[in-house]
Amino acid sequence: MMPDGWSHLSLAKISSAITSGSRDWAQYYSDSGAKFIRMTNLQRENIWLNLTDLKFVDIQSDSADGRRTSLQLGDILMSITAELGKIGWVNDGLGEAYINQHTALIRINQDTADSQFIAYLLSSKAMNSKINRLNDAGAKAGLNLSTIRAISFDAPPLSEQKKIAQILSTWDKAITTTEQLLANSQQQKKALMQQLLTGKKRFSLNGNYAYSVRDGFAKSKLGALPSDWKVELIKKHLWYQEGPGVRKHQFTEQGVKLFNGTNIQFNKIDLSNTKTRISEEECLGTYKHFLVDDGDLLIACSGISVDRFDEKIAFASTAHLPLCMNTSTMRFKPLSDGGVDITYFHYFMQSLVFKNQIRRQATGSAQLNFGPSHVGKCFVVIPSLEEQQKIAAVLSTADQEISVLQQKLEALKQEKKALMQQLLTGKRQVNIK
Template sequence: MLPDGWRRTTLGDIGSVKSGSTPARSQHDRYFVDGKWPWVKTMDLTNSEILTTDEVITDAALAESSCRLFPAGTVLVAMYGGFKQIGRTGLLREKSAVNQAISAIDIERDQADPEFVLHWLNGSVETWKNYAASSRKDPNITRENVCEFPVILPTLVEQRRIAHILSTWDQAIATTERLLANTRNCVEILSNALLTGRKRFDGHAAWQSKPLSEMICESRVVGSGGDVAKKITVKLYGKGVVGKSDKRAGSESTQYYRRSSGQFIYSKLDFLNGAFGRIPASLDGYESTLDLPAFDFLEGIDPRWFLQYVSREAFYTGHLGLANGGRKARRVNPKDLLRICVPTPCLKEQTRIADAIEAALSAVSIQERHLTLMRQEKSALMSQLLTGKRRVRLPADEAEPA
């Protein structure tokens, strides 16, 4: 049951729904070069205001094609691209054109507030799947689907207050995202400086070039067969080591090797994608084949520093020549890995470097958790506000007349 003054309607009843088009690419210089009108494509949609577009078009494109300009305040919805794209939204802040993959909804301002409609659509994105699932090919939606899309509207005054509250949350989230991106960038700069010696801690000896064979030693403790082994796998880009859940048992004849907590492990096949990690205590005793070799650390090496060093993109992409095999099965073998020489600080400086990088990464983790909580709180609040379960307080001078 809806609160008093609220009503059910559809997008087609509160606005004019049209789609755009693409000017002929064969006239690129005439239609796209030195253009002045934003031309919105699906990838420009960010579920918020459209602040910039990848391409702009010219007056000639508007005059000589079916492209048209939509006014500021038009709400946009992506119609094509499968479940990951359909339902993406945007709100025009200036006159703009759109391509044929987007529905443009010019809202009747005496019926609804465009920002409120934008938030409603963002809170109802899963509903599009009900329409797209009936598509015969890739899941898409049609103009008719957009026109029929259900909307619940409070009074205009309450719409505006709800939109203001949710937009304030969006601004706070966007600010936090920028802070997080800046922190990540600073951590990367600091890490590279410390790990390459461009930035040093005072009081330590000069670095020496050492092969990895003086830092780690391959472990080959024979384990189980593939039919019973508890398996592990290594994520790409230094994202860690996890247990592997096989839906079907492996071959009994495949030899697995026991791995221990704290060992360094990597994937031969995905070396060039940064598939490195240390085995956590929770996976002690798990097993892998020789395609995921594991290594014990030798004396004089801080495992944290070692993993930080090899997990840098500059390290694993800089050794492309080590990969052997065909294009789709290029492997880096342990003997080649162990021959790599790296500039190595003493153990005490390794530890100081690792401590500094971990402290910086901790700041990133705190901001990531804060951002996650903000998104969760905003989502919960949006769900309550858009359904009337939680009402906004209207000042007396803004309240609708009885």
């Protein structure tokens, strides 16, 4: 049932123009100039343009292509091929910009509707699902302009639209601020890790955590490192094991969960959606020596990029057990010699020093694909055990700060999503006074 005061509208009724770009934009590509907004610059469930991967075009603004696809403040963009229905809203910081044939431009008549509100509405989960069902191209996703013009929805009066857009924009600013804080914290941790794990920044070893830069670097197998540090093969200090290749016909509905590389996301183990299991009888028999222990360091070692490998490393805890290793995963335990602290090694594996080694050892160009034979040829940088533990403690503190920001960001996104559902359907009214 439509809320009181709301109207049933279509994009055709409230738009002054709906068009798309030329199919021959390659002739305009340049190293600088006007911004070229593509489908990849639009985001899912977010109306703000992502300009990190940006192309430029050199085009005459008064040409046919220029006039038809030149963007103005308040324009709404919609992806119309491949990933249908991604939405972007043009704000006042974009400057001169154009679109290509994979993106539709929807110019709202501001006397009849608020373009930012309409952008939020089109980006909502309900409308996005509706748009994706309008596929005009069969197996190959695509929308034509007449279909876009016919998209309809219920909307409140213009004054209420503006208020809703203002409220959601405030939430988006909070989300953006938190995202920036998170990105800064992650970058700071990465820089700190690089300095600490190569000895460019060290602790004074008199019981406090003050930094001191020390002389005495020496050339090693892994480059210039402090002369009092060791560089030794990983296998001398850590035991490691690759998971078995459990076959599909062995999977059961009940039993012990199988651990796969997809179970590690952003350095955390998530088994909530794991349906792959093996029977307890087989697990405690043939695969008993692949059962994960509390404190094991687990990694994914296949199907991931080198740059994102540091996200695929995590510790197992009792909450994850019982758990059995599976293919394309490895686990590590420190040997009894006590030469390498496992938490320190966890951070070492995230460093460029380790990733550059595994990059040379691994097979596959874009994605990692390695195993025990490759790890066996890699070295670990070994400060004193005391210094290892201090390095691990500082980086663990950085991880805790990052985790707090990640949780805050996820909470903001979930709260905004719930608020959108209420405001954009009229279940929650706004005070426009």
